[in-house]
Amino acid sequence: MIDNNQLLRFTTAGSVDDGKSTLIGRLLYDSKSIFEDQLQAITNTSKKKGHDGVDLALFTDGLRDEREQGITIDVAYRYFTTPKRKFIIADTPGHIQYTRNMVTGASTANVAIILIDARHGVIEQTKRHAFIASLLHIPHIIVCINKMDLVDFSEEVYNKIVSEFEEIASKLLVTDIRFIPISALLGDNVVNKSENMSWYQGAPMLHTLETIHIGSDINKVDARFPVQTVLRPQRDGFIDYRGYAGRVASGIFRKGDDVTVLPSGFTSKIKTIDTIDGELDEAIASMSVSITLEDDIDVSRGDMIVRSNNKPETSQDIEVMLCWLNNSPSKPRAKYSIRHTTNEQTAMIKEVIYKYDINTFERLTGDTELKMNDISKVRIRTTKPLMVDSYRENRATGSIILVDDTTNETVAAGMIV
Structure with missing residues (x-):
């Protein structure tokens, strides 16, 4: 039965210590999606660390070991199934310097789960993650307001954060936003409905993920x-x-x-x-x-x-929403390799049209240098024509990456407008 289930890809995003690891651990633990040997190993480790119960964050915190060893932190993918659906989780790091990793994790997602610490409310990283989800045209956003146990499960606190996020969302291209008050540590509204928040009439997070409608993100019209x-x-x-x-x-x-x-x-x-x-x-x-x-x-x-009756645009000048991913800033009129479907050729950033202020979503002009995590609209000139569609219409032919030929590093990812 599971083999015939629909696959849902979702990404988790939030600031540092908002509880992503605990949330995913709780989701896997309460949905019984963990192998017995894994559970036993983590139970033993939790006891050695002095925890009374199972430390849920250990299910997902392999990346912490990588960080301590100096290895580059990347997106971690995890898989689980329920009787109703199959899931792939793209777990992205919360630090601001790893915002670029969210772009990678969210690029194929059907749903974005954005965590907010109930004690802190909407912060800069919340705005950044919401903006990227909008930019990548992720059709559904689930805002999980976590650590409700630390604010006495207050409906007033929950409503205030909902209002703050809705104000942000009004400036973005997001059609479906759902809010769930949770306590990942205690399990409230993750898999099972909370007894501490009877005022919340919605479904728990897992039920929402199992029932949310996901259409195909493949363009079936343009061959x-x-x-x-x-x-x-x-x-x-x-x-x-x-x-x-x-x-x-x-x-x-x-x-x-x-x-x-x-x-x-x-x-x-x-x-x-x-x-x-x-x-x-x-x-x-x-x-x-x-x-x-x-x-x-x-x-x-x-x-x-x-x-022949349905052709893409063929051009050497394309406008792109670009996310700069590299530690080194862009160089004026530098040449990069552009990769688009199977086409690879030389290109340069001809013009930085504007950059986004992630806090206010204002468009800033005059600054032509792109730094890590910058999101901007640029004009790119290629040596030969590219056959492109807009990213909104066709993800496959509407996306590009830029690669530094000297280091072979991917320096930017872009969505054609």
Whole structure:
């Protein structure tokens, strides 16, 4: 039954010590999603540390050991299932210097869980995380107001924080926001309904995650096939097959479709759609296939096959919402490698149009240097045309990364506007 369940990806975000590790530990513990040997090991460790019960944070705090060893902290992914749904958790660090990791963790999420410490209310990191969730067009945000046990389970405190967050949300592109008062330490409203907050009439967090509607984030309308490689196997010294292999980024391709190869503009029809298991009549998004065309035209890696009546924008100048991820700031008119689907080429940041003040969401002009965690709108110039859609319409063809050629580090991630 679980194999047929719908998969939900969610990311957790919050400031340092807001209780993310304890929340995830409580979620796994109370939903009985922990193996017995793991539970026994953590129970023993908790006793050695002098805890009366199980230290829930130990279920997720492997990253703490990494930090002590000087290893770069990254996003930690955890998996669990319930009878109603399968889940992947992207657990991101809370420190402000790791905001870039939230961009990574949230990029494929259906739901963002934002934790707020009931004692502190909305802080700068709360605004930053809400803004990134909005920027990445995550359809659902669940605001968990944690540590309610430390404010005597006060409805007044809860309502005040809800009002503060709703004021922020009014400035963002977020359509579905839900609020849940919780105590991750005691388990109130995580898996089981709280007896200490009878004034809260909503569902616990796990029930919300199990029942929240998640539509597909794959664009099923715009057919896009980035070519990864050209297949030309030889038989008896002769090449009798020319296929273009890759992964369907979005939409549907069928035999006989009129297609255009970009950026060249050559047109043809789909002759066959092949897989290792045989020929198909159609290929849909996320399938890896080889497409042959009726005409022998020049196609290479980085080109894109699209339906002739539905083409993306082809341009060397693109506007992007850019999150700067690197410790080193951007360099004026420096050259970077831009990676977009299977296309890789040289690009430069031609213009910083504006940067965002994360506290006020104001647009700041005049500052052209991008520093770590900066979020800005920029204009990028590429050496050759890219075939792009807006990120809002198509995540697969609307996202890019910039890579420093000298260090091979990813310096920025961007969403095409």
